[in-house]
Amino acid sequence: MGLRSRIKIGLEIHFQVSDGKLFCRCPTETSSNELFRFERRMIATTSEMGSMDRAAKYEMERNLLSEYVASENSCLVEYDEEPPHEVDRKALKAALIASLALNCKVLNNIFFMRKVVVDGSNTSGFQRTAIIAINGWVATSRGKVRISSVSLEEDSARLLENGDGRSIYSLDRLGIPLIEIATEPGIIDELHAVETAKAIGYFVQASGFSRMTVDAIRQDVNVSFGYGRVEIKGVQKLSLIPEVISYELSRQESLHDISEKSSQYLGFYREEPQVHDVTDMFRETGSKILLSNIRAGNRIYATTLRGMGGLMKSGKYRMGKELADLVRRYGIKGLFHSDELPGYGITQEEVDRLWSKMKKTDEDAVLLIACPTSLSEVLFIEIFSRMAKLLQMDLTETRFAADDGSTFFLRPMPGRERMYPETDVPILRISDETIHVMRNDVPLPMEETISMISRDYGLSSQDASVIVSTFRKAQLEELSSLYKHPKIVARFIMQTLPELEKKYGRKIEQHKLTRLFTIAGEKNWIREVLEKAADLMLSGGLDPDAVAGEEELSQLGEDELRNIMVKLLASSESETNERNIIARVKKETGRPFDAAQAMKVYKSLSKV
Amino acid sequence: MVDWTDVVFGSAIKFSYSGTEYEGIFIHCDDDIVTVKLSNGYNLALQKDQINLVKIIRKAPENGEAVPQQKLAKDKIRNAGKKHVSLLATGGTIASKVDYKTGAVSPSEDIGFISDRVKDVEVSSETIDNILSENITPEKWIYMAGKIRDSLNRSDGCIVFHGTDTMSYSASAISFMFSDQTGPIVFVGSQRSSDRPSSDAFMNAEGAIHMATTDFGEVGIAMHRNLSDESISMHRAVRSRKMHTSRRDAFRSIGESEVGTYSHGSVRLLPPYRKTGVKNEIKQKLDPSVSMIYFYPSLSVEDFEGMVSKKKAVIIMGTGLGHVSHSLIPSITQATKEGTKILMTSQCLYGSVNLNVYSTGRDLIRAGIIPLRNMLPEVALVKAMYVLGNYAEEQFEEMMKENLRGEIIEREQALVFGGAD
Numbered sequence A: 001m002g003l004r005s006r007i008k009i010g011l012e013i014h015f016q017v018s019d020g021k022l023f024c025r026c027p028t029e030t031s032s033n034e035l036f037r038f039e040r041r042m043i044a045t046t047s048e049m050g051s052m053d054r055a056a057k058y059e060m061e062r063n064l065l066s067e068y069v070a071s072e073n074s075c076l077v078e079y080d081e082e083p084p085h086e087v088d089r090k091a092l093k094a095a096l097i098a099s100l101a102l103n104c105k106v107l108n109n110i111f112f113m114r115k116v117v118v119d120g121s122n123t124s125g126f127q128r129t130a131i132i133a134i135n136g137w138v139a140t141s142r143g144k145v146r147i148s149s150v151s152l153e154e155d156s157a158r159l160l161e162n163g164d165g166r167s168i169y170s171l172d173r174l175g176i177p178l179i180e181i182a183t184e185p186g187i188i189d190e191l192h193a194v195e196t197a198k199a200i201g202y203f204v205q206a207s208g209f210s211r212m213t214v215d216a217i218r219q220d221v222n223v224s225f226g227y228g229r230v231e232i233k234g235v236q237k238l239s240l241i242p243e244v245i246s247y248e249l250s251r252q253e254s255l256h257d258i259s260e261k262s263s264q265y266l267g268f269y270r271e272e273p274q275v276h277d278v279t280d281m282f283r284e285t286g287s288k289i290l291l292s293n294i295r296a297g298n299r300i301y302a303t304t305l306r307g308m309g310g311l312m313k314s315g316k317y318r319m320g321k322e323l324a325d326l327v328r329r330y331g332i333k334g335l336f337h338s339d340e341l342p343g344y345g346i347t348q349e350e351v352d353r354l355w356s357k358m359k360k361t362d363e364d365a366v367l368l369i370a371c372p373t374s375l376s377e378v379l380f381i382e383i384f385s386r387m388a389k390l391l392q393m394d395l396t397e398t399r400f401a402a403d404d405g406s407t408f409f410l411r412p413m414p415g416r417e418r419m420y421p422e423t424d425v426p427i428l429r430i431s432d433e434t435i436h437v438m439r440n441d442v443p444l445p446m447e448e449t450i451s452m453i454s455r456d457y458g459l460s461s462q463d464a465s466v467i468v469s470t471f472r473k474a475q476l477e478e479l480s481s482l483y484k485h486p487k488i489v490a491r492f493i494m495q496t497l498p499e500l501e502k503k504y505g506r507k508i509e510q511h512k513l514t515r516l517f518t519i520a521g522e523k524n525w526i527r528e529v530l531e532k533a534a535d536l537m538l539s540g541g542l543d544p545d546a547v548a549g550e551e552e553l554s555q556l557g558e559d560e561l562r563n564i565m566v567k568l569l570a571s572s573e574s575e576t577n578e579r580n581i582i583a584r585v586k587k588e589t590g591r592p593f594d595a596a597q598a599m600k601v602y603k604s605l606s607k608v
Numbered sequence B: 001m002v003d004w005t006d007v008v009f010g011s012a013i014k015f016s017y018s019g020t021e022y023e024g025i026f027i028h029c030d031d032d033i034v035t036v037k038l039s040n041g042y043n044l045a046l047q048k049d050q051i052n053l054v055k056i057i058r059k060a061p062e063n064g065e066a067v068p069q070q071k072l073a074k075d076k077i078r079n080a081g082k083k084h085v086s087l088l089a090t091g092g093t094i095a096s097k098v099d100y101k102t103g104a105v106s107p108s109e110d111i112g113f114i115s116d117r118v119k120d121v122e123v124s125s126e127t128i129d130n131i132l133s134e135n136i137t138p139e140k141w142i143y144m145a146g147k148i149r150d151s152l153n154r155s156d157g158c159i160v161f162h163g164t165d166t167m168s169y170s171a172s173a174i175s176f177m178f179s180d181q182t183g184p185i186v187f188v189g190s191q192r193s194s195d196r197p198s199s200d201a202f203m204n205a206e207g208a209i210h211m212a213t214t215d216f217g218e219v220g221i222a223m224h225r226n227l228s229d230e231s232i233s234m235h236r237a238v239r240s241r242k243m244h245t246s247r248r249d250a251f252r253s254i255g256e257s258e259v260g261t262y263s264h265g266s267v268r269l270l271p272p273y274r275k276t277g278v279k280n281e282i283k284q285k286l287d288p289s290v291s292m293i294y295f296y297p298s299l300s301v302e303d304f305e306g307m308v309s310k311k312k313a314v315i316i317m318g319t320g321l322g323h324v325s326h327s328l329i330p331s332i333t334q335a336t337k338e339g340t341k342i343l344m345t346s347q348c349l350y351g352s353v354n355l356n357v358y359s360t361g362r363d364l365i366r367a368g369i370i371p372l373r374n375m376l377p378e379v380a381l382v383k384a385m386y387v388l389g390n391y392a393e394e395q396f397e398e399m400m401k402e403n404l405r406g407e408i409i410e411r412e413q414a415l416v417f418g419g420a421d
């Protein structure tokens, strides 16, 4: 296909830094306690260049109310009730070291900007961000990938709920430092993107201070196929990068076909689209969505989209989803189009009446939307302008990645109007000497680190390589310092823990893991006890201290092992032997035991 | 050869830095730093000796504006049959914006941002000053009072945009100067400048405008009621105080409840309050010969006398019930003998001074000090200026003790002590 050959990929990778927030001294970690709530309504304002950013304007027109849940790790700074304090020194240091590791030119003056974000994800209405370094590179097996910038910024508030014109955010994440690394669009393909992300990730993680939690690393993928840059935010896992890119490719191919097809029909521009209030046609409808909208005082609007027949949803054509994504951003769920009608409780008879009122021909599509009157004008303007933009193959926009690799429309691509200086933070001067000193802290290249880990912890080079490339080096170091069995730690973090977390569908938080290994070290647990403890923590949602006291966790003593085996030997119909004894003992007890010890007991028993 | 001095703000330029060429927009240049804006919006502040100007791609107009400023300002929104509120801007954060060249927040004349939000009231605006409120003076209060009177003569109410730092002083001064008024006078400020999407300016102004359409015949201060963009409190000027450096709800009514609230489009006033009258009457003299002394342990007699000398009146913020060190009593006695009025308020802010409880208090009374009950120190200061300016000397003590505008709480209730709700 033509589109694929024009692929250009760039990455923006965000790493959370764990040492407290960027502009106040609140900690990174917190309990789930809620202190209180407050509400804000953001207003988009004009930038230093005197114009309003289209992304900000778009968000403002949605005019959402934002509700904030104040967490224990938040203070007046997060509430936007106090100016920022000094920049966190450790976060700055981590960003500087990462910059040097990525061969960047560190700027001598760090200048914080306000990036306007009025969707409510920042209480201030902007995100503070500064470029730390520019113009670097990272080596990959397919050549150097250029790094355009390394930035230090504050993380946004965490979205808890969204709907009914109100978004609810937790402030626990707001203000956590993020190191953002942006590459030039010189990445060759999906696999190269994954490799590049890993190579960059290695250096940032190795620079220290990186946070080790589920959403601590987030990727934005910038991709274009010749029809404008699409920024896909929130790609949670590296493995999703190829899926996201291929989803976007097929979306753009489909839009390309839609664009050609609709222009054959003389197109969407033949006449100005008209919006009709058709509420009265649906007063007796069987459609639950329409009926509940009418009862809520909303109106039903219809418009004919000339030349769009069969392009809303049939085969690979999905213009309907493009529009549904858009209206959902306004909190509107009631959108139907002619390719899916009759359906959703709307009958053939209703459809026929509607088609004739809307003068729909086979070439046309009809759009039906239930929404409040106050929103209808802005909504239809957005719909028509989005359709026109897509049909002209101007595909530049910001999208968001869902967990399954599909993407949805988030907002128009922000322009430079979105940024203006953060006047509350003075310019930070970084002397050449500081930069020189920091060069000592730049991590070794990946291969050297792998052999070092392998040597220091007695791991196979394959295991060491997995530890390093999955960013678990710091975790291995920390946990091994608490529990001095690095091989068990390595096996635990690479295998046991991911399996258990998958089995129970929940995660053990970092501080609880640290506590678990502290106890394990103090009590000198064997591997089986450690694994059992993790199992109990996940199955019961318990704290390590609570688990440590559990009866189920106490290791079987020699006498207890012997008793079980005597019983087994006496009762088994089939023969108990050296090969199955361990499995049989496991079946008999829920408690952990040392397999080597059990074997010794077995041998002593079978000698008798 | 092009030079940085040839480039004007907003020009598109090509420059080289760290071996790479970039395009950007020129913002600012000083002795050793050149600030440029990249296409992604980031400003870079680069050392002048490391950056080379390659060429000017597109020169911005000489006035330094790359794009004409979006003019949101409207002198007047006409809403036939609606109440008419006049807006006087004096400066402050509520009418300030970022100066992108220096990076500082400075006053702005553009106050039109508010107009679009209020559709049910006709608003006309006038900029009468453009200062940060720490620079306010009694002369400016006199000018302000005249402007407010003129505005009230042609509208239903008046709101005053003012910096929050000294807003209680200004509003109190205006309150004393107006012995009668035909409409509400509502001071309003903001704690977050209006360039920020989270600014409280919009909501505060909206609340103030609606407060100004009521029959509240006093001077009030309208600001956020709590941390939410949900409701606005109006405080009686002479009982108001800025109690927090940065919070939106920095203003509090001290020792009494707020006098009004605004939320979801409607105002609720909480009586008692003076109703609007039939004419605008002002006594517009203020005598600035008043000083204020915050007593502290170790305050020397010499320093104290320095602050007292040549003043007609001195407001002391004493400790607790209204005390100062015994070492100062001879100086007080001497000063009052020479005709200087010395008045006592409390650093506690909440509660009344009472000079009858301890011997120090009784000695202070003998020294000729005038206790001001629960009057706030800053309010006492502007009230003394007002009384000195407009009344005979022998009326001074009586006028200071008389409750003119609600500056004294006659019956202090238990439940109004404390900060955040």
Ligand SMILES: [Zn+2]
Pocket: A021, A024, A025, A026, A073, A074, A075, A076, A077, A078
């Ligand atoms: Zn904080």
